[in-house]
Amino acid sequence: MAANVCDQFGKLSLTSSIEPSPETIKDIILDAMEKEDVLPSDIPKEKSFYEGLNIRGSKRYFEKHGVGHYDCDEGDNDWNSVFSWCIIDLKKQKICYLYYEKCQKCETKAWPQFSYETIEKLAYLSVESFLFRTGRKERPERQGDPIRRIEGPHDEERCEKCIETGQRCC
Ligand SMILES: [Zn+2]
Ligand SMILES: [Zn+2]
Secondary structure (H helix, E strand, C coil): CCCCHHHHHHHHHHHCCCCCCHHHHHHHHHHHHHHCCCCHHHCCCCCCHHHCCCHHHCCCEEEEEEEEEEECCCCCCEEEEEEEEEEEECCCCEEEEECCEECCCCCCEECCECCHHHHHHHHHHHHHHHHHHCCCCCCCCCCCCCCCCCCCCCCHHHEHHHHHHCCCCC
């Protein structure tokens, strides 16, 4: 994963008109934590996920997907995907990594923008996973809603998550 992810996200926040601000995202995540009596101090520090952390076992970073909107900077193209992946950091209550998808017209990388409601869902799912991984709940909830295609099949050749893992992310 790229180490300059937070720069990418910062850039995205400035140019996006629909994505909630980092302050709002923090509030959404704190709300989701509060509903389950999870305090920021409950979240272990752990090292940064891009310093070799195995995200699957993490009790701080949670990889989740939801509906994201992409807008290609280079051309006149935008699209939605239900498999827009990000990593939520419950310690700092922010989205600390966004996976790109490449534009089908010009191959430029674009990063997803999430609506308020989607971030609420991602935050909820992250807290659920935290509760499961720390033994505070028996069983994790399903990740996301049943699979619904928005605009045709998933373009695995242009999805960073598929490329990175070598297998379909969905
Ligand atoms: Zn493009
Ligand atoms: Zn994918």
